Amino acid sequence: MxxxxxxxxxxxxxxxxxxxxxxxxxxxxxxxxxxxxxxxxxxxxxxxALRMSPRSDAGVDLEEKQSAGASASALEQFKISADRYMNxxxxxxxxxxxxxxxxxxxxxxxxxxxxxxxxxxxxxxxxxxxxxxxxxxxxxxxxxxxxxxxxxxxxxxxxxxxxxxxxxxxxxxxxxxxxxxxxxxxxxxxxxxxxxxxxxxxxxxxxxxxxxxxxxxxxxxxxxxxxxxxxxxxxxxxxxxxxxxxxxSGAVSVSSAAVELALMKLPKSHSTSARMLVIGAGKMGKLVIKHLAAKGSKSIVVVNRSEERVNAIREEIKDVEIIYKPFTDMFDAAAEADVVFTSTGSATPLFLKEHAEALPPVDKVVGGVRLFVDIAVPRNIGSCVADLEHVRVYNVDDLTEVVEANKEDRLRKAMEAQSIISQELKRFEAWRDSLETVPTIKKLRSHADRIRASELERCLQKIGNDALTKNMKRAIEDLSTGIVNKLLHGPLQHLRCDGNDGRTLDETLENMHALNRMFSLDTEKAIIEQKIKNKVEKTQS
Structure with missing residues (x-):
C-alpha cells in the first residue's frame, strides 16, 4: 500500500x-x-510535504534569518517547496x-x-x-x-x-x-x-x-x-x-453518580444520617449538594473560599441545612465528617496522607471508614491517602459501577441520536466543502472583470467619449457586465458544493482545478503561499 x-x-x-x-x-x-x-x-x-520547521525542505534555517531581507528570501524558498504541497x-x-x-x-x-x-x-x-x-x-x-x-x-x-x-x-x-x-x-x-x-x-x-x-x-x-x-x-x-x-431523562451526572457511590458504600440504615462535607461550591459541588438533599440528607457542611456562593445555594435549596465553613476550617470540618466530597479547582491536593491520618476515627455505626469522594481533576485527594486502613478514596474513574445501572435504556436512545449527528455532520461538511472553491470563484470573477474593464475602455476610446451620452455609456457598460455574468454562470454553478445538489466534492474540485488551469488562476498556490507567509511572519515576530 x-x-x-x-x-x-x-x-x-x-x-x-x-x-x-x-x-x-x-x-x-x-x-x-x-x-x-x-x-x-x-x-x-x-x-x-511542507516543512516549516525551523528548517524548511528548501534548507532555509529560519532561526538564522531574522532580518527583513532574509525573511523575504526564506519566503521565496517556501514558495518553491509549495508546489509539493498543492494537493x-x-x-x-x-x-x-x-x-x-x-x-x-x-x-x-x-x-x-x-x-x-x-x-x-x-x-x-x-x-x-x-x-x-x-x-x-x-x-x-x-x-x-x-x-x-x-x-x-x-x-x-x-x-x-x-x-x-x-x-x-x-x-x-x-x-x-x-x-x-x-x-x-x-x-x-x-x-x-x-x-x-x-x-x-x-x-x-x-x-x-x-x-x-x-x-x-x-x-x-x-x-x-x-x-x-x-x-x-x-x-x-x-x-x-x-x-x-x-x-x-433518568441519566445521572458525575455529581449524582458520586453521591450514589457514597451511599452504596455506607450502611443502608445510616445513608441519610451520615455526616456529609462538601468542599468546593462551584458547579460540581452545587450539584453534589442538590443530589444529597434529594437523597434525604438534612444537614450538609460546605467548605468554600467565599460565603456568597454558599448563600446562593441556600436560597435555592430550602429543605436542607447548609452550614458554611471557610477553607481555614477545612481539616476541622473533615474531622467531623463521615463522607467528604471534593470538587475544587486546586492544582495541588488538599488532603495528603498526614492530613487524613490526623483525623479522628469514624463511628462504627456508619462503617468505621471515612469516605473521600474526589470528583476534581486535578485530584483534590492525594493518592497516598488511600493507603490508610480506615479510609476509602474514590475518584471519577471509580463511578463506572453506578452509571451501568440505567445504561441500557440510554444506549437505545444513543442509537436514535446518531441519525441527528449524521444530519448535522453533513451540514458542517457541506459548509466546509463550500470554502474550497471560494478563492477560485473570486479569482475567476476578478479575472473576467479585468478583461471586461480593459475591453470596455478600448471600445469607448475607439468610439470617442464625445460621441456618447452618459446613458449610452451606461448601456454599453451594462451590456459588457451582462455578457460576463452569463458566461460565468455555468462555470460558477459547477463550483458549487453545498450539499444542495448531487455533485460530489471530488467532482467540484476537478472543475476547480480545470478552471485554474484554463484561466491560469493559480489559486491553490496563492492560498498556500499566503498561509506560509503568515506563518513566516509569526516566526519572525
Whole structure:
C-alpha cells in the first residue's frame, strides 16, 4: 500500500486511532512495538510535504534569518517547496485523552484550567503547522482541536506541546492518546456535545462546557472560523439530541453518580444520617449538594473560599441545612465528617496522607471508614491517602459501577441520536466543502472583470467619449457586465458544493482545478503561499 499510494510507513509522535467511519479511508502505520496507529482521511490520501520547521525542505534555517531581507528570501524558498504541497487540504483534527483511554493520574497532569485556555490556544496556534486551535478540558477529558496545515507535522507538534506542558514523556503519552481526523474528528465533537462519549451517557454538563469553549474563544478572539463553526454546530447537535431523543431523562451526572457511590458504600440504615462535607461550591459541588438533599440528607457542611456562593445555594435549596465553613476550617470540618466530597479547582491536593491520618476515627455505626469522594481533576485527594486502613478514596474513574445501572435504556436512545449527528455532520461538511472553491470563484470573477474593464475602455476610446451620452455609456457598460455574468454562470454553478445538489466534492474540485488551469488562476498556490507567509511572519515576530 505504501509503495503505490505514497503513504509513509512510519508516523512518529502519534497515538492510537479509536474510531473510523465507513466513509473514511484509513491507513495503518506500524510501530516498533508491533502496535498500529490508524489515521483517518476523507477522500484520497494527500501528500504531506511542507516543512516549516525551523528548517524548511528548501534548507532555509529560519532561526538564522531574522532580518527583513532574509525573511523575504526564506519566503521565496517556501514558495518553491509549495508546489509539493498543492494537493493537501488543511485538516481538522482532535488529539487527546479521556476517561476511556487514560487514568485520572495522567489526565490531571494535562488538565488546562479555563483561565489558561486562551494562553494554551495562543501557544498551539504559534506552532509552525497549526492554523487554528481550541482546548476542551474537563474532569473526564483533555482534547485539543486543531486545523493543521500539515497533518503529520502538525500532530507531532501538538503532541510535543502536550508532553512539554504536562511533563509526561512522548513515549508514555502515545500509549493513551487518541486522534481523529476531519469527518471523524467532527463527529467525535458532536458526540461529545450530545453526551454520547461521556462516562455517564447522556449527561448534560458537557454541553455547557462545550458552550464555554465558544464563549471564552469569542471573548478573546482566538477561535478560527473552522473551529468556531464546528463548536457552534456541535452545540446545535447537542441541543437537538437532548430535545429529540430525551436521552438525558433518568441519566445521572458525575455529581449524582458520586453521591450514589457514597451511599452504596455506607450502611443502608445510616445513608441519610451520615455526616456529609462538601468542599468546593462551584458547579460540581452545587450539584453534589442538590443530589444529597434529594437523597434525604438534612444537614450538609460546605467548605468554600467565599460565603456568597454558599448563600446562593441556600436560597435555592430550602429543605436542607447548609452550614458554611471557610477553607481555614477545612481539616476541622473533615474531622467531623463521615463522607467528604471534593470538587475544587486546586492544582495541588488538599488532603495528603498526614492530613487524613490526623483525623479522628469514624463511628462504627456508619462503617468505621471515612469516605473521600474526589470528583476534581486535578485530584483534590492525594493518592497516598488511600493507603490508610480506615479510609476509602474514590475518584471519577471509580463511578463506572453506578452509571451501568440505567445504561441500557440510554444506549437505545444513543442509537436514535446518531441519525441527528449524521444530519448535522453533513451540514458542517457541506459548509466546509463550500470554502474550497471560494478563492477560485473570486479569482475567476476578478479575472473576467479585468478583461471586461480593459475591453470596455478600448471600445469607448475607439468610439470617442464625445460621441456618447452618459446613458449610452451606461448601456454599453451594462451590456459588457451582462455578457460576463452569463458566461460565468455555468462555470460558477459547477463550483458549487453545498450539499444542495448531487455533485460530489471530488467532482467540484476537478472543475476547480480545470478552471485554474484554463484561466491560469493559480489559486491553490496563492492560498498556500499566503498561509506560509503568515506563518513566516509569526516566526519572525
Amino acid at each position: 505504501a509503495a503505490s499510494s505514497g503513504v509513509p510507513t512510519t508516523l512518529a509522535g502519534t497515538g492510537p486511532f479509536l474510531r473510523s467511519s465507513s466513509s473514511t479511508r484509513t491507513f495503518s502505520f506500524p510501530r516498533s512495538s508491533g502496535a498500529f496507529y490508524r489515521v483517518g482521511t476523507r477522500g484520497p490520501w494527500r501528500k504531506l 493537501e487540504r488543511s485538516s481538522i483534527g482532535v488529539i487527546g485523552l479521556s476517561v476511556h483511554t487514560a487514568p485520572v493520574e495522567m489526565r490531571e497532569k494535562l488538565a488546562v484550567p479555563e483561565a489558561q485556555w486562551t494562553r494554551a490556544i495562543g501557544e498551539l496556534c504559534s506552532l509552525n503547522h497549526i492554523e487554528e486551535a481550541a482546548v476542551l478540558s474537563t474532569c473526564n477529558r483533555i482534547e485539543i482541536y486543531v486545523v493543521a496545515l500539515s497533518w503529520n507535522r502538525g500532530i507531532r507538534e501538538v503532541i510535543d506541546w502536550m508532553a512539554k506542558t504536562s511533563g509526561i514523556p512522548v513515549t508514555e503519552l502515545r500509549e493513551h492518546l487518541f486522534m481523529l481526523r476531519d469527518t471523524d474528528a467532527t463527529k467525535h465533537l458532536f458526540e461529545v456535545a450530545a453526551g454520547l462519549d461521556s462516562l455517564v451517557l447522556g449527561e448534560g454538563q458537557i454541553l455547557a462546557q462545550v458552550k464555554q469553549v465558544v464563549r471564552v474563544g469569542q471573548g478573546s478572539g482566538v477561535l478560527g472560523k473552522n473551529i468556531d463553526r464546528m463548536f457552534k454546530d456541535a452545540i446545535t447537535t447537542g441541543k437537538r439530541v437532548r430535545n429529540e431523543t430525551n436521552i438525558s
